[in-house]
Amino acid sequence: MKVTIVGAGAVGASCAEYIAIKNFASEVVLIDIKEDFAEGKAMDLMQTASLMGFDTKITGATNDYSKTANSDIAVITSGIPRKPGMTREELIGINADIVKSVSSSLIEHSPNVTLIVVSNPMDTMTYLVHKTTNLPKSKIIGMGGALDSARFKYRMSEALDCPASDVEGMVIGGHSDTGMVPLTRLATRNSVPVSAFLSEDRISQVAEDTKVGGATLTKMLGTSAWYAPGAAVSSLVQAIANDQKKMFPCSALLEGEYGLNDLCIGVPVILGKNGIEKIVEIELDEAEKAKLKESSEGVSKTNGLLDLSK
Numbered sequence: 001m002k003v004t005i006v007g008a009g010a011v012g013a014s015c016a017e018y019i020a021i022k023n024f025a026s027e028v029v030l031i032d033i034k035e036d037f038a039e040g041k042a043m044d045l046m047q048t049a050s051l052m053g054f055d056t057k058i059t060g061a062t063n064d065y066s067k068t069a070n071s072d073i074a075v076i077t078s079g080i081p082r083k084p085g086m087t088r089e090e091l092i093g094i095n096a097d098i099v100k101s102v103s104s105s106l107i108e109h110s111p112n113v114t115l116i117v118v119s120n121p122m123d124t125m126t127y128l129v130h131k132t133t134n135l136p137k138s139k140i141i142g143m144g145g146a147l148d149s150a151r152f153k154y155r156m157s158e159a160l161d162c163p164a165s166d167v168e169g170m171v172i173g174g175h176s177d178t179g180m181v182p183l184t185r186l187a188t189r190n191s192v193p194v195s196a197f198l199s200e201d202r203i204s205q206v207a208e209d210t211k212v213g214g215a216t217l218t219k220m221l222g223t224s225a226w227y228a229p230g231a232a233v234s235s236l237v238q239a240i241a242n243d244q245k246k247m248f249p250c251s252a253l254l255e256g257e258y259g260l261n262d263l264c265i266g267v268p269v270i271l272g273k274n275g276i277e278k279i280v281e282i283e284l285d286e287a288e289k290a291k292l293k294e295s296s297e298g299v300s301k302t303n304g305l306l307d308l309s310k
């Protein structure tokens with residue numbers, strides 16, 4: 001199993017580290033445009049192999065896509081992150097050109113690759129890859145919901161004063177400060193609805209904290225987060241690599257599902273060796289449907305800023 005990660009920055013390197021520690025891939029190639037940067041990150045990570053007990057071979061390359069040839073899975077983290085006070089949508093100008101050229105170079109050397117798009121604004125970058133490549137829709141996956149759901153479980157575990165592993169929950173919708181739809185009605189602690197333990201106000205607070213999870217960390221760190229993003233990507237990569245058939249909310253191209261069309265947005269999908277093997281349509285109540293619709297309008301508005309004629 002060969003995995004390429006484009007962008008050896010904070011998220012890309014964290015993702016490579018978690019993939020290596022989980023020890024399921026034979027090879028990880030890191031690519032960056034900064035001279036020697038990916039090579040340096042790869043060497044640093046390889047010097048942890050004997051300490052952490054993994055056999056994954058990590059190499060780095062500066063913009064040389066021949067090194068990525070025949071990758072099974074590629075992750076796109078190249079681009080700029082936001083600074084405090086910015087929205088993810090403000091990154092579109094620079095990141096769209098980067099994502100377009102990177103996805104085309106990847107596919108040139110790995111025509112059967114499954115792509116995981118991370119660069120922001122992620123739902124729109126995922127849509128851009130659909131519009132500008134010939135990959136089947138099952139092989140273009142946007143990562144956002146897996147991270148947002150992990151943050152939702154973290155916030156819920158804080159409210160419940162329990163380990164996050166006791167909590168089940170999912171966030172669908174756009175990966176943006178206002179567009180996320182945390183499904184509080186369906187969240188449970190060991191199968192018991194969280195409403196059995198928490199007031200409506202406390203549950204709403206968890207949902208609001210979840211939605212601004214990325215912005216909160218960006219304010220604290222001066223740039224956006226990387227550990228949980230890297231871990232979330234590594235879980236998607238592992239689900240595909242090990243054909244796990246696990247369900248994650250991912251940004252997928254919708255063609256009528258949830259009453260939505262011609263956009264990529266976070267919905268539950270089954271991930272296996274063929275990428276997105278199924279889009280799962282769960283029953284939403286009227287309020288959730290309305291929030292997802294509103295979220296989709298925000299994503300479509302950002303998609304409208306893309307120049308698809310180039």
Ligand SMILES: NC(=O)C1=CN([C@@H]2O[C@H](COP(=O)(O)OP(=O)(O)OC[C@H]3O[C@@H](n4cnc5c(N)ncnc54)[C@H](O)[C@@H]3O)[C@@H](O)[C@H]2O)C=CC1
Binds near residue numbers: 009077079081119
């Ligand atoms: N979807 C999600 O849930 C998340 C998305 N992000 C996004 O991921 C992206 C990366 O974030 P960080 O790793 O923190 O940024 P970073 O600045 O640490 O790393 C980005 C790397 O991309 C490289 N790069 C730029 N243009 C390139 C090109 N054409 N080819 C190859 N490499 C190139 C840069 O040299 C840099 O090393 C940002 O757009 C950020 O907003 C970050 C966290 C979560």
Ligand SMILES: O=C([O-])CC(=O)C(=O)O
Binds near residue numbers: 081147175213
């Ligand atoms: O907040 C950001 O800009 C990066 C990101 O998508 C996240 O951490 O959720």
